Amino acid sequence: MRLLIILHLGLSVVSIIRTEEDDVCGGKPADVVFLLDSSSSIEFSDFHKQIRFTQEVVGLFDIGSDRTRVGVVLFSDSVHPTIDLSRYTDKTSLLSAIRRLQYIGGGTHTGEALTFVVDKVYNINEREGVPKIAIVLTDGQSYDKPTTIKEANRAHAAGISIFVIGIGLNTDESELRAIASDPDGEFLLQIESYSTLERFKRSLAIKACEVEYVEPQQLLMDSPGPEACSLKVIFGADTSGMTTGNSLQISTFFSDVTEAVTSSVGHLQSSQITSDCPASGGTGSKSYAPLLRKMRLQVLSGRSGVEPVGVLVVDSPIADMSATGREVMRSKFQNFKLLAVALSDASVSQMAKVFRTRVGSREFQKHVFEVDSAENLQSLAPQIGNLLIGQCFE
Template structure:
């Protein structure tokens, strides 16, 4: 396969509460460019984990001839901290002693500070080169402790991984980590994303909950942080209500909790008015001056009460370099969805039922990636 989807990895690993250590090869066989790709790849995997001190704890070890512990199992409070830390890892080059790294991780990290009793242990080895020392015995020691080992080869024919696979001691994945795999996760692509979600009286309480679940799925599967994707949420019905601004929360856990706490407003549907008011919302904590992509996701299930100013207000958003995605459900007016998206059909999404909202994530993320993946600060 080209790369590991993070949802497949977590489903296979069954990781909900665990002590997880990433063991990353930084030997000369990797090279600086590939090491940067590995950093982004590991960030994506961390993004799929429930990182906190009561859920998944994360440690970081790198190795060449000698291993080095950069972070222990009590180092990070949430996944954003861990992801930001991964970005700063230095690349050293040198030889590759995978066996020594595995033993070091067992003795110094899994038996070290922050390690918990009666919690499953998981080692994730990311390597590209043949080890200069023995690997099988080290894997056996980890298995006996017990530690479940996942080996991720960044080359489809990475040596040693198949030798390590014996019995049930190791779950083996091969992952050709390339620019393609990094782009698939929208790595290193900051964006300011605001959800403008309808909360009128025509939406049932259950359907409003499903809208919140959709927003949470986008957040969960994205790299969120101060220098990555920032998220804001505004509700609209007869009036608008700011739930939280782009500079209010920078961790997934905080954002997910804030979305969970949203209360439906009821009332009418003043979509045009909401589009006017949300424009100012992008100025509060947004990074437009740094040319960070500005993205608005409008979620609605019917026609606007006063559609006359819909086109004018949508055009004003685009004049401010804000890309509008129209997401319609059930009775949404498809003409109005297209108007809000600037007649760009690729930015219009529609499902027949609220249950189907979460299926849109992959489609929407692909379009967002195409907007953000090559944009850097100041360009």
């Protein structure tokens, strides 16, 4: 069996217990590769908690050149191979090498790590007929969701069965489902915190041992990527009272989001609706209900079979709270998902009210995004693009 374990751990506690000298696979061969997240989102102490967790899982297998082999790769801004699959053939030396691994820091390039495992680890250390299994633990989101999804599909096509454990409230469920093998009931587990992780260690290892060898699909490996999905994105902004520079920044932002999505969906329709003469509420506020209505009607006028999403830029307090709230609810009833980007002058508390949620709540964070100026809108483009792609594959 080949077992790939990706650990992407954040701020939480994993109970530390002694390593068990116990082979849960009954001597069945395995190739185990741990991919450990060493990005800056993980505190130094938590990085060592995941090192200890890795040791505990390794302790459940019978290590040997003709039994279970273990490798370790760290990933952050790039991939850092540290322990090759064929390097250690006894458990004592292997556990000692894992304990010496050092924290790196940086971004979370999960997709690049998956690429490395498919192309460099298993491709070089092939053992015919041995199952390949990935166990992904994450409490957050990858830096580049489209790449992560594509590379997860390549891993599936390479015959790697992937278990995913999502921990806490900051995971992206659509991303987890895209990474996990089917059915989700067997391969996807979501838990509240790392404090409950320990209880799943043994049962997960047993499940991994039950996975059979999957024959690689060469055609899919040559043509990676998610299944075709049709997406319709309606962008909206009220440009009245804006400087020409800010209007251009918003238009560029819309284009950047579109570009981020285009290569990851089968078919994309996008359009921009702007208004330069809205009903004004005075004192710098604007009425957004008319703009939202135009966006909603634009969705209804299109073809069926597409996933509709709206991205609204709000740059001022909302003058027509009740009407805007009604338009948000009508959009929800029509399965038209809305995302709102609040610029510095917008009222975030008002945004929470029209979306019927609380500022800072998980639901709020799914729908409302804040940025301090139009110039910095571009920094949100990858994140918004990932959310749109996730909507397409939910």
